[in-house]
Amino acid sequence: CPNNNDRAQFLSKIYMPDQSKKWRTFLIDFAKKIGKPDPEVYIDSGKWKARQGGNGISAAEDVKIRFTNCTAEDNAKVYKLYRPIDDNFIQMFIPFGIVAKELGRKMINETIILDIKTNTPIISIQPTNQDGYDYSVKIKTMNVEKHDDLQRMIGYQIRKFNACRKCLKCESLCKFGAITISGEEYKINPDKCRRCKMCVSAKYLNGGCMMDKYLRTKE
Ligand code: SF4
C-alpha cells in the first residue's frame, strides 16, 4: 500500500519475506511496463507511491472520449463506446431532459431527449456501427443555441458510461438524491432529477468523472 511507512515495509520483509519479495517483483515489473528507466530505484526509493495518471493501466483507455464528426448531419458526432448501448446508457441522458423513446424513429432504434421546459427535441441518440469502434452511438443535438456546450456535457456522460468505477462521487454530488450507485449499477431517477446539470458540469465534476483525473494519460 502506498500509505505503508518504512517501518511497516521493514517489518514485512522480516515477517512476510515471501510476500514482500513477490510484491517488490510485481512493482518492479509494473515500473518496467510504464517505461521507468530505473525501475528498482523507482520502487525502492518509494517514488512509485506518488505516481499519478493511468500510464500502463488498460482502464486508462476508457476515460478518453473518442469521437468522429458525422459527415452526413450537422451537429452530430459518433462516439466510441466500450460496451453495447443498453437502458443504462440511455438513462445517462436524464440530466438533459425527458427521455422519449417513443418519439424516435423505430427503424434506427432512435431515442429522443426533450427539453424539460419547452418539450422540444434537443438530442437524438442513434445506435450505429462505426469502423474502428467495437460499439458506437451517433448523438445529434438540435434546437439549442450552443451545440458545442451540449456535446461537451454529452461527452462527459459517455465517459461515465465507459469509465465509471462506482467511486460514489456522483451520488454525493447530486443534491436531490437522483443518483444511486450500488454494486455495479449507476442509476439516475428521472422523477428526482431536477436537471440542474451539476453532474455534467466541469465546475462541479471536471471531465464528468473522477476517473478522468486519476487515469488520464498523455496522448
Ligand atoms: S446532479 Fe442530480 S439533479 Fe442535477 S442533473 Fe445530475 S442527476 Fe439531475
Ligand code: SF4
Ligand atoms: S465520478 Fe466517475 S467513477 Fe465516480 S461515480 Fe461518478 S461516474 Fe462513477
